Amino acid sequence: DTGVSQNPRHKITKRGQNVTFRCDPISEHNRLYWYRQTLGQGPEFLTYFQNEAQLEKSRLLSDRFSAERPKGSFSTLEIQRTEQGDSAMYLCASSPPGGGGITEAFFGQGTRLTVV
Amino acid sequence: AQSVTQLGSHVSVSEGALVLLRCNYSSSVPPYLFWYVQYPNQGLQLLLKYTSAATLVKGINGFEAEFKKSETSFHLTKPSAHMSDAAEYFCAVSRTDSWGKLQFGAGTQVVVTP
Numbered sequence: 233d234t235g236v237s238q239n240p241r242h243k244i245t246k247r248g249q250n251v252t253f254r255c256d257p258i259s260e261h262n263r264l265y266w267y268r269q270t271l272g273q274g275p276e277f278l279t280y281f282q283n284e285a286q287l288e289k290s291r292l293l294s295d296r297f298s299a300e301r302p303k304g305s306f307s308t309l310e311i312q313r314t315e316q317g318d319s320a321m322y323l324c325a326s327s328p329p330g331g332g333g334i335t336e337a338f339f340g341q342g343t344r345l346t347v348v
Numbered sequence: 349a350q351s352v353t354q355l356g357s358h359v360s361v362s363e364g365a366l367v368l369l370r371c372n373y374s375s376s377v378p379p380y381l382f383w384y385v386q387y388p389n390q391g392l393q394l395l396l397k398y399t400s401a402a403t404l405v406k407g408i409n410g411f412e413a414e415f416k417k418s419e420t421s422f423h424l425t426k427p428s429a430h431m432s433d434a435a436e437y438f439c440a441v442s443r444t445d446s447w448g449k450l451q452f453g454a455g456t457q458v459v460v461t462p
Contacts (some may be wrong), residue, residue: 236391263448272357274438274452275392282447323391327448334399335382335448339391 234258235236237341240326245314252310257326264307266299267323268292275323277309277341281307314347321345350375352439354453362461367411367426369456371439374420381422382440382450383413392438398422409433434460 237256245251257264262283268276278297280288283304293299296314301307311318321344325337355370372433373379380399384392396407405417409432422439434456440450 262393265449266449272454274352274440274455275450276452277449280447280449287447288449325392334397334442336394336397337448337450339384339393341389341391344389 236324236338236341238322238343240343241341242344242346243296244348247316247347248313249315250310250312251314252308253322253324253345255309255324255326255340257306257309257324258328258338260328261338262304262329263327263335263337264301265325265327266307266309267325267343269320269321275333277321278309278322311345314345316347319345319347350379350441350443350451352441352453353374354439354456356456357454358457358459360459360461361429363431364428367424367429367458369424369439369458371413371422371424371453372420372439373422373439373441375441375443377443379441379443381413381415382442383407383411383422383424384438384440384452386436386438386455388435395437400409429458429460430455431460431462433434434458 264281266278269275283300296312321342323342325339327335327337382397383395398415406412439453
């Protein structure tokens with residue numbers, strides 16, 4: 233199976249610590265998205281990459297959050313000085329080139345972050 | 349601006365009964381509309397999408413949805429519920445002039461009773 237892969241699946245961290253998540257998109261998918269999902273809510277857009285370029289960031293992405301996609305392959309999402317409000321499921325998705333808004337996004341299984 | 353409203357955060361249906369999940373959207377430009385399903389501790393899986401072709405869209409697992417522009421709705425239905433349909437369902441919208449950014453509704457949790 234060559235779907236979107238996210239690691240780790242679960243992360244428990246103490247408040248104030250830094251955490252980093254990794255997303256490996258489907259091969260040949262040049263678009264990569266990060267979403268955050270809190271309990272009882274739908275996913276909320278965080279940021280979007282086309283190849284290695286980060287083209288849009290949500291206002292939800294505070295200065296403590298940074299995302300990278302070196303070489304247009306895998307992506308990392310880092311949260312510095314974690315807060316309890318950062319506890320959520322972080323979802324990565326990828327989609328193939330072309331098609332604009334019509335293109336289906338394929339989601340990974342997510343990384344569940346718990347800040348204690 | 350665009351937004352999605354899903355009516356009913358929880359729906360309980362009997363096995364074999366009709367499943368109806370409601371979704372209304374607002375969009376300043378013609379939208380693309382999607383229904384995703386999420387099983388516990390899993391990512392999202394696409395059920396179906398509306399792409400301005402046929403207004404009645406058929407998806408996987410026997411689900412279908414009808415786009416009604418006059419009502420700004422995209423309700424999801426399945427004629428006969430199965431126990432395996434128990435999951436959370438999300439309606440989402442993207443703009444036709446966008447690069448695939450999705451705006452999701454809050455979701456509807458479906459419980460199927462024997």
